[in-house]
Amino acid sequence: MTVELGHALARSLGTVASFIVYSNSGEVTADLNAGKLDVSFMPVDDERRVSLTVGPAYFLIENTYLVRPGSTIASIADVDRPDVRVIGIVNTTTIRNTARLLKQTTIAPAASVGDAIERLRTGQADAFALDRKSTRLNSSHTDISRMPSSA
Numbered sequence: 067m068t069v070e071l072g073h074a075l076a077r078s079l080g081t082v083a084s085f086i087v088y089s090n091s092g093e094v095t096a097d098l099n100a101g102k103l104d105v106s107f108m109p110v111d112d113e114r115r116v117s118l119t120v121g122p123a124y125f126l127i128e129n130t131y132l133v134r135p136g137s138t139i140a141s142i143a144d145v146d147r148p149d150v151r152v153i154g155i156v157n158t159t160t161i162r163n164t165a166r167l168l169k170q171t172t173i174a175p176a177a178s179v180g181d182a183i184e185r186l187r188t189g190q191a192d193a194f195a196l197d198r199k200s201t202r203l204n205s206s207h208t209d210i211s212r213m214p215s216s217a
Contacts, residue, residue, distance in 0.1 A: 067125065068107045075105065089178045092157025109159040109197075129160055131193040132186060145193050146170050153182050154195040164195040 069085065076083035088094050091108040098106055099117050109127055110120045131152070133139045145152060146168045154161030156175035165173050174191070176182035179200070185191045 090155045111159040128198045152193045153191040
């Protein structure tokens with residue numbers, strides 16, 4: 067959907083869209099603020115509204131968690147415990163929303179999805195906060211499971 071919106075916006079402005087792939091939306095925010103990009107489509111929260119001009123939502127993102135198979139974490143309530151270590155991608159709406167919702171757990175940033183998956187796989191984290199669509203893509207690892215409940 068984002069690519070189609072980008073092309074439609076470019077056509078309406080009489081130009082051609084070009085796309086750049088980033089590791090996370092925090093990097094996109096930094097480049098928008100630095101004037102390296104003209105427009106982007108990404109999740110928005112109050113922190114982003116401080117530095118960016120945002121338009122209306124064009125879709126809603128539902129967050130959940132990836133966990134290791136056999137994990138005792140089976141619901142959102144199971145995540146918010148003092149003994150649970152949650153990771154999320156640094157400077158993203160997902161990690162900020164996770165920190166806002168979870169009051170008892172330890173939350174740590176990861177540099178990238180690859181870093182977070184590796185930390186989850188190796189037992190350095192118990193759950194990885196991520197949007198549901200991305201969990202479908204990243205739960206293909208045989209040692210990672212998507213939690214059935216959403217956040």
